[in-house]
Amino acid sequence: MRRAHTVDQVRRAEDAVLARVPEGALMQRAAHGLAVAIADLLGGVYGRDVLLLVGSGDNGGDALYAGAALARRGARVQAVLLSETVHAGGLAALKAGYGEVVAAPDARRPDVLVDGIVGIGGRPGLRPDAAAALALFDSVPVVAVDVPSGVGVDTGELDGPHVRADVTVTFGTHKICHLVDPAAQACGVVTLVDLELPLPPAPIEALQAADVAALLPRPEAAAHKYTRGVVGVSAGSDAYPGAAVLCTSGAAGGLAGMVRYVGAAVDAVRARHPGVVVGEGRVQAWVVGSGGHDQAEAALARALEDGVPTVVDADALAHLPPAGTGDLVLTPHAGELASLLGVDRAEVEAAQLAHARAAAERFGAVVLLKGRHSITARPDGRARVTTSGLPWLAVAGAGDVLAGVVGALLAAGLDPFDAASVGSWLHGAAAVQAGGGGPVTPEAVADAIGAVVGDLLG
Structure with a gap:
């Protein structure tokens, strides 16, 4: 059974796990799964160009940690920060792993764009700066972190500009937007990274x-x-x-x-x-x-x-x-x-x-x-x-x-x-x-x- 939970259910389950595991353990597991999925999409890592679009939430942190892992394996990783405040640990890890933080990407076309703009708590739609950054790379394969930024996570609805991903790497459980149209059409292929969350019964299911x-x-x-x-x-x-x-x-x-x-x-x-x-x-x-x-x-x-x-x-x-x-x-x-x-x-x-x-x-x-x-x-x-x-x-x-x-x-x-x-x-x-x-x-x-x-x- 493929089960989709609400944002509130996911957050409660994450809080229960965070109370008994070392700080950052969940994010590290999520970032590892994200890095593996990006590598699979690229068919390898060494010499590949990876561009991260990073917002202020934990999804941005996941993208930064995954970018650090890819940089250590020989990828050229650049990160564009779309918020004045981003995940500090993830940013430090990227810099330590030889990733670059840039005000704007250079002229080279990246091999993949990683959407870490908005997490599951975001509202439908994107800010103009994020939409403009996306528009520069409309022909580049996109990997969304957890959910495509700008979609209605709990509703499956769309309202305004949003990411259209080729692959979405989600954590812990599927979210409603991964199954319900029209948002599901923006998710591409959805890959689930298991975080062993203590989740309640899901309001939305998809029979297998x-x-x-x-x-x-x-x-x-x-x-x-x-x-x-x-x-x-x-x-x-x-x-x-x-x-x-x-x-x-x-x-x-x-x-x-x-x-x-x-x-x-x-x-x-x-x-x-x-x-x-x-x-x-x-x-x-x-x-x-x-x-x-x-x-x-x-x-x-x-x-x-x-x-x-x-x-x-x-x-x-x-x-x-x-x-x-x-x-x-x-x-x-x-x-x-x-x-x-x-x-x-x-x-x-x-x-x-x-x-x-x-x-x-x-x-x-x-x-x-x-x-x-x-x-x-x-x-x-x-x-x-x-x-x-x-x-x-x-x-x-x-x-x-x-x-x-x-x-x-x-x-x-x-x-x-x-x-x-x-x-x-x-x-x-x-x-x-x-x-x-x-x-x-x-x-x-x-x-x-x-x-x-x-x-x-x-």
Whole structure:
């Protein structure tokens, strides 16, 4: 599990460690990890040019100590101090290690720029002098210390100029900005240096393959199709029959024992999936709304009468009942979530975590906000971020497949939070497998679900 903690949680944990270890021990460990990561990025140290941009906080100290280590190994290290006060010990170490402090870097293009400008306590945005210093080196690879300076650490939001890193070396634990967009897009590849901090439970998580494997429902030796769960799909319409096919494709990936279809696209569904049962009957979960058009409201009402967990997608989102109606998983994209909350889409995209949490609280439901890093949020604020996908998954019909996958997991017995986050992870991993890292179709993503599950359980 990749866990992301808040600034306050990290500081409390660091204080607990600092009370029992020698002064400077944590910073030395962090700086060593930072120096190793820079060396790895450069493919060596001797003769390389390293430029440090150093602010007043501990991140600046980490950069200075790492710079000293690199200078001792033969790198040419220059530091530009962006504050009148910087970490004294780090500055002394850099000078003792033959690093240089300069008012401005010389004309030589550095091999790497180390961002030690602002730490985890900084506000979003950068001061003009820091932004100007960065602008001089916009084509140079950047390693950020702990977080890219200028991002919203606890929110994942951006507001003004900020560092866009190629690599971010973080310490102790991931921070929320490393997982949540749009700030996560500024982090590049994130490397974690373990500081053995006594951290509390994390408010934000990102499932990894082992976590998904542990959560997947497995059939018992004496299982049959009904004990494994029946998922009902009420999707598609005369206008959008393909949505029914794609939604049942996601549901029919083998995670549940049976798929039952009710809707206007019976012939299309039967042609693709002869094993899908057509017609009313008992189910353990419903998926409604994908391509539902003007039939979505009635379909949602019928599904809610059954009192079983329900995935509410696409057109059905406009007809949500009051909070507390049942175990619901809402699967909006940013535009649909904006409509639900009465805000502009740009507001949702700029503050994705905040809006996913707000919708989960308002509707008393699990909300799966689809995006590059999809967010699954519970009404109590706990959230999971999906990092398994790729940009090629942004294709029409992919959301219909996702709704079906989540519905199958609900029918198989997972709770709404686990079903949504596990389903989102599987959906992303299936896209990678189906396209080999390249373009994918929603049909191929659905077809790859079984292989992904097999790899996890193999």
